[in-house]
Amino acid sequence: MVGASLAGLSAARSLRKQGYDGRLVVIGEELHRPYDRPPLSKEFLAGILGEAELALESADEDLAAEWLLGVRATGLDHTERAVRLADGREVRADGVVIATGAAARTLPGSEGLAGVHTLRTLDDARALRGELAEGGRLVVIGGGFIGAEVASTARALGLDVTVVEAAPTPLAGPLGEAMGAVVSGLHTDHGVRLLCGAGVKGLSGETRVDAVLLEDGRSIPADIVVVGVGARPCVEWLAGSGIALDNGVKCGADGRTSLAGVVAVGDCANWYDPRTAAHRRVEHWTGARERPDAAVATLLAGGAVEPGAPRPPYFWSDQYGVKIQFAGHAAGADSVTIEAGAADDRDVLAVYRRAGHPVAVLGMNQPRLFTRWRKQIASTTS
Amino acid sequence: MIPACRLEDLPRGEAHRLDVDPPVSVFHTDDGELFAIDDTCTHQDASLADGWLEGCEVECPLHASKFDLRTGAVDSPPAKLPVRTHEVFVEDGMVYVRLSMDAPNLPPCVAARLAGGPA
Numbered sequence: 001m002v003g004a005s006l007a008g009l010s011a012a013r014s015l016r017k018q019g020y021d022g023r024l025v026v027i028g029e030e031l032h033r034p035y036d037r038p039p040l041s042k043e044f045l046a047g048i049l050g051e052a053e054l055a056l057e058s059a060d061e062d063l064a065a066e067w068l069l070g071v072r073a074t075g076l077d078h079t080e081r082a083v084r085l086a087d088g089r090e091v092r093a094d095g096v097v098i099a100t101g102a103a104a105r106t107l108p109g110s111e112g113l114a115g116v117h118t119l120r121t122l123d124d125a126r127a128l129r130g131e132l133a134e135g136g137r138l139v140v141i142g143g144g145f146i147g148a149e150v151a152s153t154a155r156a157l158g159l160d161v162t163v164v165e166a167a168p169t170p171l172a173g174p175l176g177e178a179m180g181a182v183v184s185g186l187h188t189d190h191g192v193r194l195l196c197g198a199g200v201k202g203l204s205g206e207t208r209v210d211a212v213l214l215e216d217g218r219s220i221p222a223d224i225v226v227v228g229v230g231a232r233p234c235v236e237w238l239a240g241s242g243i244a245l246d247n248g249v250k251c252g253a254d255g256r257t258s259l260a261g262v263v264a265v266g267d268c269a270n271w272y273d274p275r276t277a278a279h280r281r282v283e284h285w286t287g288a289r290e291r292p293d294a295a296v297a298t299l300l301a302g303g304a305v306e307p308g309a310p311r312p313p314y315f316w317s318d319q320y321g322v323k324i325q326f327a328g329h330a331a332g333a334d335s336v337t338i339e340a341g342a343a344d345d346r347d348v349l350a351v352y353r354r355a356g357h358p359v360a361v362l363g364m365n366q367p368r369l370f371t372r373w374r375k376q377i378a379s380t381t382s
Numbered sequence: 383m384i385p386a387c388r389l390e391d392l393p394r395g396e397a398h399r400l401d402v403d404p405p406v407s408v409f410h411t412d413d414g415e416l417f418a419i420d421d422t423c424t425h426q427d428a429s430l431a432d433g434w435l436e437g438c439e440v441e442c443p444l445h446a447s448k449f450d451l452r453t454g455a456v457d458s459p460p461a462k463l464p465v466r467t468h469e470v471f472v473e474d475g476m477v478y479v480r481l482s483m484d485a486p487n488l489p490p491c492v493a494a495r496l497a498g499g500p501a
Contacts, residue, residue: 036459038460048491049490056459058462289458289459314446316445325443325444367428367429367444368429370443371433375434
């Protein structure tokens with residue numbers, strides 16, 4: 001198992017559940033045992049949850065695994081069936097699960113400038129939490145989900161918050177223009193400045209950031225900057241291994257890669273999606289939790305199992321006290337209809353359709369209706 | 383024992399939430415079985431009655447932890463603790479629940495609220 005976060009842990013669990021009782025080695029770049037990342041931008045950042053509560057393993061859980069933590073994998077030698085580690089060690093294996101995740105994209109030129117953060121790991125969250133506690137002016141670069149959640153948490157902590165988004169509408173990619181506008185309207189509802197269509201030219205400051213410079217010439221004063229401009233799959237270590245890479249590790253619908261005995265799961269894996277007949281790298285928690293089951297079955301069966309239809313991708317977000325849930329694919333929709341609630345109240349259930357068939361659903365504070373629609377989409381599009 | 387609802391008002395595949403504290407829900411599975419468990423997910427404040435019922439499992443509507451209706455056991459993160467199960471029976475077309483005397487596993491925010499502390 002290369003990777004010790006949710007996808008790696010889920011794969012280890014699946015292996016044991018599916019009857020594998022041999023040696024199991026889990027390699028993790030971070031020193032921490034597997035922990036839950038979604039709260040890092042929410043309850044953990046707000047100081048409501050402590051580190052112990054982030055643990056993904058339960059107290060009495062024993063996977064009989066060897067944990068090699070705090071060490072990075074640097075190479076995969078397929079002929080030797082070996083994973084090379086940064087400290088020179090080598091781990092031989094009959095099967096390899098790649099679950100190395102994704103890393104936060106950074107802003108070129110921001111390296112070494114104090115007060116500038118990305119948010120991906122527990123260590124990132126600790127550092128940001130410490131700075132937010134001191135208050136001040138926060139500028140969030142990127143109006144995506146991480147950026148929006150950080151803005152929401154920081155606003156609740158009493159900071160002065162500005163969100164800078166390069167696109168005309170935040171979240172237009174995952175939610176479409178109309179609903180992206182509705183969800184990102186939460187910022188202005190709660191006293192956060194939202195600047196759209198605002199490209200970032202750079203940051204100013206000598207040793208510590210003091211402003212975000214926009215391409216239109218504006219300068220936004222900042223004591224703290226969070227860069228939330230997406231993530232890139234961590235697959236550099238696989239260069240030269242012969243594995244097919246394309247926006248992450250290229251995988252079939254069952255997690256198989258181009259190399260026998262090697263599967264990939266989680267944020268680094270670009271799985272084929274039979275629903276859309278295209279590869280799609282999904283960075284959702286639920287994908288990292290659910291897909292290892294199929295990938296492990298593939299690994300144990302030597303690629304002889306027919307994968308079941310995957311559920312439509314599902315993710316959630318908590319912003320300003322509103323539960324946001326989304327399932328399906330917004331990109332292929334030709335209409336969006338509000339089925340319940342009202343957009344202005346930020347209490348809404350919206351259904352995305354293509355040629356009359358529901359393909360995606362968005363809920364804001366509508367968990368009951370949302371689940372019904374999510375089930376329906378799973379049954380009609382499989 | 384507490385009267386929950388009439389059996390005819392609880393179709394298969396549906397759940398009925400009882401307004402007790404903490405809330406309890408009765409599930410009517412697609413196979414026609416009845417189960418009662420604590421309604422609140424042990425991870426966060428979410429109503430399992432709003433969740434995805436499949437076979438003898440209900441998936442939390444928010445973060446997808448699955449609870450076994452027969453045992454209350456949870457199969458996957460983020461929830462780590464089981465929910466309580468309660469006895470349920472039908473008499474003269476009425477569904478009744480006999481509440482467990484065990485201590486519930488409530489998420490931190492709900493436990494604090496019930497204890498009268500800050501939410």
